[in-house]
Amino acid sequence: MVADNIKNIFDKIDKACSRCGRSSNEIKLIGVSKTVSTERIIEAYRAGLKVFGENKAQELKEKAEILSDYDDIEWHFIGHLQTNKVKYVIDKAEYIHSVDSLKLAEEIEKRAKKISKVQNVLLEIKTSDEVSKFGLTDIDEIYRVAEFCKNSANLKLIGLMTIAPFVDDENVVRNAFINLRNLKEKLISEGFEMTELSMGMTGDFEIAIEEGATMIRIGTAIFGARSN
Numbered sequence: 001m002v003a004d005n006i007k008n009i010f011d012k013i014d015k016a017c018s019r020c021g022r023s024s025n026e027i028k029l030i031g032v033s034k035t036v037s038t039e040r041i042i043e044a045y046r047a048g049l050k051v052f053g054e055n056k057a058q059e060l061k062e063k064a065e066i067l068s069d070y071d072d073i074e075w076h077f078i079g080h081l082q083t084n085k086v087k088y089v090i091d092k093a094e095y096i097h098s099v100d101s102l103k104l105a106e107e108i109e110k111r112a113k114k115i116s117k118v119q120n121v122l123l124e125i126k127t128s129d130e131v132s133k134f135g136l137t138d139i140d141e142i143y144r145v146a147e148f149c150k151n152s153a154n155l156k157l158i159g160l161m162t163i164a165p166f167v168d169d170e171n172v173v174r175n176a177f178i179n180l181r182n183l184k185e186k187l188i189s190e191g192f193e194m195t196e197l198s199m200g201m202t203g204d205f206e207i208a209i210e211e212g213a214t215m216i217r218i219g220t221a222i223f224g225a226r227s228n
């Protein structure tokens, strides 16, 4: 079942890409495995998915430890990260998508430095009001955090992430993605180097691909509805 779901998503990615003249190689599918057991993650792994995203620090740590033999799994941290929990994910997460404060960037830099790692990070941007409590909104603050990342040897700022609002109006969703893309272009034009747009979930990933997503984060369409 998980295998069928994954195949289905890859088909949809291909179709969305051909609709807008992109190559599906440009899209990284992240299987969002929050609340999902390690047995079912292995099922997805056997079906060819090697990239997983978690939104709780301890959960990522525990699962990565249990699955440490699967050393080609790539872990992404996608949730709100409290500074006191950076230590749980720093040696596990290849990417942290959700840098939403200078304080958090500073803590990640400190911890990455300790283990001589260059941590890939994305800035989480709040592109609409109703969606999530977290994410940067203030443009000056966005520049401050981006600048800090740029000047930190142990941080590599690779892009921006957002969660679009959960509304039926497709244009509202699309606009959130367009806003994120425009912000990325603006930052690039001002000397920040970044390539990634982490946007699109089960309900909206095809729109996200049309608007330039390079990383899509899909849980429900792969693993089914979550009970919590």
Ligand SMILES: *Cc1c(COP(=O)(O)O)cnc(C)c1O
Pocket (backbone or CB within 6 Å): 032, 034, 055, 078, 079, 163, 201, 202, 203, 217, 218, 219, 220, 221
């Ligand atoms: C849960 C979650 C997802 C996946 O959501 P689905 O709708 O189940 O695909 C994506 N991104 C973040 C940040 C999440 O917390």
